[in-house]
Amino acid sequence: MTVQETRPASQRVPVIPDGAPFSAEQRSWLNGFFAGLLSLEAEARALPLTGGLPDAAAKAIGAEEDDGAPWHDAAMPIAERMQLAEGRPLKRQLYAAMAQQDCGQCGYLCETYSAAIAAGTESKLNLCAPGGKETSRMLKKLLEEAPASAAAAPATAVAAETPAADTPSGAAGYCREKPVEAVFLGARRITAEASDKDTRHVAFDIAGSGIDYAPGDSFGLFAQNDPALVDAVLAAMRAPAEFPVGGKSLRQALIEDYALGTAPDMLFELMSYITGGERRRKARLLAKGEDPDGDAATMDVLQTLERFAPVHPDPEAFLECLEPLQPRLYSISSSPLATPGELHLTVDPVRYDIAGRRRLGVASTFLADRLTPGTRLKVYLQKAHGFGLPADAATPIIMVGPGTGIAPFRSFLWHRCAAKAPGKAWLFFGHQHEATDFFYRDEIEGFLGNGTLTRLSTAWSRDGAEKVYVQDRMREAGAELWRWLGEGAHLYVCGDAKRMAKDVETAVVAIAVAHGAKSEAQAAQLVADLKAQGRYQADVY
Numbered sequence: 001m002t003v004q005e006t007r008p009a010s011q012r013v014p015v016i017p018d019g020a021p022f023s024a025e026q027r028s029w030l031n032g033f034f035a036g037l038l039s040l041e042a043e044a045r046a047l048p049l050t051g052g053l054p055d056a057a058a059k060a061i062g063a064e065e066d067d068g069a070p071w072h073d074a075a076m077p078i079a080e081r082m083q084l085a086e087g088r089p090l091k092r093q094l095y096a097a098m099a100q101q102d103c104g105q106c107g108y109l110c111e112t113y114s115a116a117i118a119a120g121t122e123s124k125l126n127l128c129a130p131g132g133k134e135t136s137r138m139l140k141k142l143l144e145e146a147p148a149s150a151a152a153a154p155a156t157a158v159a160a161e162t163p164a165a166d167t168p169s170g171a172a173g174y175c176r177e178k179p180v181e182a183v184f185l186g187a188r189r190i191t192a193e194a195s196d197k198d199t200r201h202v203a204f205d206i207a208g209s210g211i212d213y214a215p216g217d218s219f220g221l222f223a224q225n226d227p228a229l230v231d232a233v234l235a236a237m238r239a240p241a242e243f244p245v246g247g248k249s250l251r252q253a254l255i256e257d258y259a260l261g262t263a264p265d266m267l268f269e270l271m272s273y274i275t276g277g278e279r280r281r282k283a284r285l286l287a288k289g290e291d292p293d294g295d296a297a298t299m300d301v302l303q304t305l306e307r308f309a310p311v312h313p314d315p316e317a318f319l320e321c322l323e324p325l326q327p328r329l330y331s332i333s334s335s336p337l338a339t340p341g342e343l344h345l346t347v348d349p350v351r352y353d354i355a356g357r358r359r360l361g362v363a364s365t366f367l368a369d370r371l372t373p374g375t376r377l378k379v380y381l382q383k384a385h386g387f388g389l390p391a392d393a394a395t396p397i398i399m400v401g402p403g404t405g406i407a408p409f410r411s412f413l414w415h416r417c418a419a420k421a422p423g424k425a426w427l428f429f430g431h432q433h434e435a436t437d438f439f440y441r442d443e444i445e446g447f448l449g450n451g452t453l454t455r456l457s458t459a460w461s462r463d464g465a466e467k468v469y470v471q472d473r474m475r476e477a478g479a480e481l482w483r484w485l486g487e488g489a490h491l492y493v494c495g496d497a498k499r500m501a502k503d504v505e506t507a508v509v510a511i512a513v514a515h516g517a518k519s520e521a522q523a524a525q526l527v528a529d530l531k532a533q534g535r536y537q538a539d540v541y
Contacts (some may be wrong), residue, residue, distance in 0.1 A: 030263065047293055056509075067088065067092065069092075069095065069096075069111070070084050071084040071085055071095075071096040071100065072095075072100050073100055074099060074100040074101045074130075074497035074498070074501065074540050075497060075498050075499070075501060075502035076100070076136070076140060078096075078097065078131075078134055081096040081097070081100070082096055082097065082138065083366040084096065089118075090118050090142065090143075090146045091114055091115055092252050093142050094114035094115075094117050094118055094139060094142055095111050095114035095115075096111060097114070097131070097135050097138040097139050097142060098110035098111075098113060098114060098128055098131055098135060099128050099129075099130035099131035099135060099497075100497075101130050101497055101540055101541060102381045102385050102386075103129070103130060103218075103329060103540075103541060104218065104329060104385065105127075105128075105129045105130070105220075105326060105327070105328070105329050106127035106129065106405055107127065107175065107176050107177070108122075108127075109385060110128075111223060113127065115130065117139065117143070117255040118206070125139040125140055125143075126221040126264070126323050127326070127520075129326055130497070130541065132262060133262055133264070133265070137265070137289055140314055148224075153429050172210065173209055173210050173211040173379075173380055173381055174211065174380060174381050174383065175380060176220055176327050176380055177381045178380070178467035178533070179220075179222060179378035179379055180209045180210055180211060180378070180379060180380065181208075181209060181376045181378060181379070182204040182205060182206045182209050182221075182343070182376070182377065182379045183204060183205040183208075183374060183375070183376055184202075184203075184204060184221040184367075184371045184372075184373060184374070184375045184376075184377060185203040185204060185205055185342070185373055186202070186203055186373050187200040187201070187202045187203075187347070187367050187368050187371070188200065188201050189201075190346075190440065191230065191436055191439070192435065192436035192437075194435075194436050195432075195433065195436035195437050196432065197348060197431075197432070197437060198312045198348070198349050198351075198368065199346065199347070199348050199349075199403075199404065199437075199439060200346075200347050200348075200349065200367065200368050201333075201344060201345075201346060202344065202345040202346070202347050202367050203342055203343070203344050204219075204342065204343045204344075204345075204379070205341060205342060206342065206343045206379075207341035208343075209379065211379075211380070211381045212336065212341065212381075213332055213336060213381050214336070214383075214384070214388060214389075215332070215335060215382055215388060215389050215408065215411040215412050215415045216332075216382070216384035216387045216388035216389065216408055216411070216412075216539070217332050217382060217383055217384050217388075218329045218330060218331055218332060218381075218382040219329065219330050219331075219343060219345060219379060219380075219381060219382070220327045220328065220329045220330075220379060220380045220381070220382050221328055221330070221367075221377060221378070221379045222325060222327045222378040223325075223327075223328055223362050223363035223365060223366040223367070224255050224256055224259050224326075224362075224366055224370070225254060225255050225256075225325065225362060226326075226360055226362075226365065226366075226370070227251075227255055229260055229302065229360070230251055230254040230255050230260070231251075232302055233254060233260060233302050234250070234251060234254070234497050235299060236302060236305035236306055236309060236311075237305050237311065237312065237313055237315075237318060238310070238311075238312045239313075239315050240314075240320070243315045245315060245316060245319060250315050250319075253319065256325070257324065257325055258319060258320075258322040258323070258324065258325055259301075259322060259323045259324065259325045259326065259362075260300060260302065260362075260474050261300050261301070261305040261362070262299070262300060262319060263286075263299045263300055263301050263303070264322060264323050265286070265287045265288075265289070266287075266320075266321040266322075267301065267304055267318075267321040267322065268283045268284075268286040268287035268304070269283070269284075269287045269321070270313060270317060270318065270321045271283040271286075271304065271308045271311065272284045272287060272314060274311055275308050275311065276283045279308050280300060281387065283308060286299075295355075298354050298355075301322065302357075303354075305354070307482045311487075319444070320427055327378075328362070328363035328379070329382055329410075330344075330345045330346075330347060330363075330407070331343065331346075331347065331404075331407040331408045331494060331539055332407070332408065332411055333345055333346045333406070333407035333411050334410070334411055334414060335411050335412075335414035335415035335418060336415075337414070337415055337418035337419060338405075338414040338415065338417065338418045339414075345367075345407065345412075346406065346407040346410065346439065347364050347367055347368065347404065347454040348364060348403070348404050349360075349361060349364040349365045349368040349369070350364045350365065351365065351369070383389070384535065386537055387408070387418070387492070387537045387538070387539045388537075389412055389415065390423070390490050392423075393416065393419060393421035393422060393423055394421070394422045394423045395423050395488060395489070395490060396423050396425070396426070396454075396484050396487055396488065396489035396490070397412065397423060397424070397425050397426070397489060397490050397491075397492065398425075398426045398428075398481065398484055398485075398489050398490070398491045398492065399412060399425070399426065399427045399428065399492045399494075400428040400470050400471075400474070400491070400492065400493045400494070400495075401427070401428070401429060401433060401470075401492075401493070401495055402428075402429060402430040402459070402469070402470050402495055402500060403431055403495060403497075404430055404439075405493075405494035405495030405500070405539075406427075406439055406440070406442075406494070407494065408492070408494050408539055409427060409429075409492070409494065410440055410443070412414065412425075412492075413425065413427075413443075413444075413447050413453060414443075416452055417447060417450065417452040417462050421452075424455075424484070424488075424489075425447075425453050425454050425455075425456070426453075426454055426455040426456075426457070426481075426484065427444070427453055427456050427457070427461075428457045428458075428459070428473055428474060429444075429456070429457075429458055429466075429470070430458060430459030430460065430461065430469055430470045430473070431460065431461070432460065432462040432463075433460055433462055433463055434458065434460045434463055437460075438458075444456060447508070457470075457473040457474075457477060458473070459472060459473045469500075469503070470500070470504065471500075471503040471506070471507040472507075474504065474508070474511065475507050475509045475510060475511065478510070478511040478514055479515050481511055482511055482512070482515035485530075488535075489535075490534070490536075490537065491508070491530065491535065491536050491537070492537050492538070492539075493505075493536075493537070493538045493539070493540070494538070494539040495538070495540065495541075496540065496541070497540035497541060501538055501540045504526060505533055508523075508527055508536075509523040509524055509526075509527055510523075512526050512527070
């Protein structure tokens with residue numbers, strides 16, 4: 001995000017530009033916040049050197065708002081994040097409990113979601129999809145342990161000041177509260193038949209949707225559960241499919257509205273009420289976050305019903321224990337300049353076996369297996385937060401995206417190609433096997449041929465005697481990569497938050513040490529500075 005300054009240097013007030021990805025209400029609040037902060041800083045400057053800040057000023061410009069959020073690292077375990085946030089205001093501890101991906105699936109960013117919970121303007125604690133049950137349990141724990149004053153006092157002051165990122169005042173198609181319709185065109189396989197993966201290139205017609213996007217943005221879609229899974233759930237709970245709930249049948253409600261993945265704690269509580277003996281004891285333990293049988297992490301709704309069978313819960317009570325089915329976000333892999341009216345995704349359908357039963361990713365297999373071309377579905381656009389092409393098309397870019405992490409970089413390359421951007425571009429791409437898993441090979445080789453892509457470095461982890469990954473290729477080309485950074489290149493990373501993104505950052509630090517004559521501490525600070533300057537951007541999941 002950039003700000004415009006409209007006053008003399010001594011009285012500058014940052015103003016959020018109209019083109020920023022905020023609603024009018026959000027811009028108004030942010031502008032007011034900056035103006036208020038400036039007045040507090042001015043008040044602080046006017047105080048005698050021997051005096052101190054007023055309490056309100058100290059709070060506004062003190063540790064709560066300027067603590068650097070050292071826990072904002074998606075690769076950091078939640079226990080470490082909570083330790084770093086210990087002793088901080090409730091809002092900051094709630095922030096540390098989030099998954100730190102700023103993915104937007106909850107309709108907020110990590111920091112604004114925590115602020116809304118602390119303010120009392122958001123009551124749902126289960127919206128952080130990547131954080132899952134780990135995050136929702138920690139949020140609940142923090143709120144239960146917080147003094148009443150800490151939880152309630154900010155509500156009146158902050159509720160009107162901290163708008164959600166998906167406030168209903170947002171334009172249609174640009175928030176999950178106001179989806180529009182797009183037409184599904186198809187999902188063709190882009191891995192060879194011999195591949196262990198079944199990656200799909202998914203296309204939508206958005207010409208009539210009213211939405212527009214830029215490289216780096218994400219696409220949200222409202223998927224549905226597999227009807228076969230829903231039928232198995234109905235059979236396990238011994239409930240009639242046509243039982244009426246909320247104007248639709250129980251079966252349709254389970255297909256469209258409720259998450260059937262990881263079992264919520266409330267479902268375990270329900271099991272403890274309708275079972276007895278050892279089953280009740282285990283249900284109570286599970287509801288408290290314990291793991292009596294060593295498989296709590298993989299227990300979904302169906303497995304829970306089967307584990308405590310025979311059970312016959314009231315359908316409405318059962319639904320009250322489930323979480324809402326959340327929309328899914330995917331990085332966009334197309335450019336509006338290259339394919340106007342169309343939007344593309346690059347998706348790995350999730351399929352795996354647990355305890356003899358096939359588990360399916362809700363949205364990925366919805367796209368790959370259950371949608372037919374021509375189907376209309378609810379979608380929305382999630383504008384990028386700190387992830388996009390440089391404003392100057394001559395700026396060099398370095399893109400690191402193994403597997404489906406290539407998605408936004410396909411968008412970048414098509415956009416630069418269509419715009420005839422003069423800047424250099426370097427892509428690091430990797431997967432298991434070159435022969436079967438080289439996504440978009442013809443396109444990438446075409447970009448190399450026409451100069452859109454200056455350099456390509458690939459890593460095939462299963463083709464040699466030793467596994468090789470993109471971070472290994474980065475280290476091998478460290479001298480040249482360091483030269484590119486010295487020329488002002490922007491570095492982008494897309495992919496797994498827990499491992500790959502952290503390994504890439506470690507490689508950049510090592511390159512700065514080896515080729516930039518930096519100490520470890522100086523190299524780490526360099527990476528932090530690049531991030532602060534917007535020259536090191538990550539889209540992780």
